[in-house]
Amino acid sequence: MDTTNPAxxxxxxxxxxxxxxxxxxxxxxxxxxxxxxxxxxKRLKKRKLWLxxxxxxLESALIPDEPA
Numbered sequence: 001m002d003t004t005n006p007a008x009x010x011x012x013x014x015x016x017x018x019x020x021x022x023x024x025x026x027x028x029x030x031x032x033x034x035x036x037x038x039x040x041x042k043r044l045k046k047r048k049l050w051l052x053x054x055x056x057x058l059e060s061a062l063i064p065d066e067p068a
Contacts, residue, residue, distance in 0.1 A: 027045060
């Protein structure tokens with residue numbers, strides 16, 4: 001992906017935010033299930049955190065640098 005193209009970066013951020021929301025819902029369903037696999041929940045939470053970090057990095061790339 002070209003991180004210099006703001007349109008591409010914005011599109012990727014939107015995709016990642018959607019996946020993040022979907023993971024949040026999946027985690028909530030698994031937590032509510034008493035028979036849920038704890039390892040699977042931990043993996044999903046780790047993926048969700050990774051997505052959050054990616055979103056933050058991409059959003060910061062969209063902010064133009066100000067001259068000092």
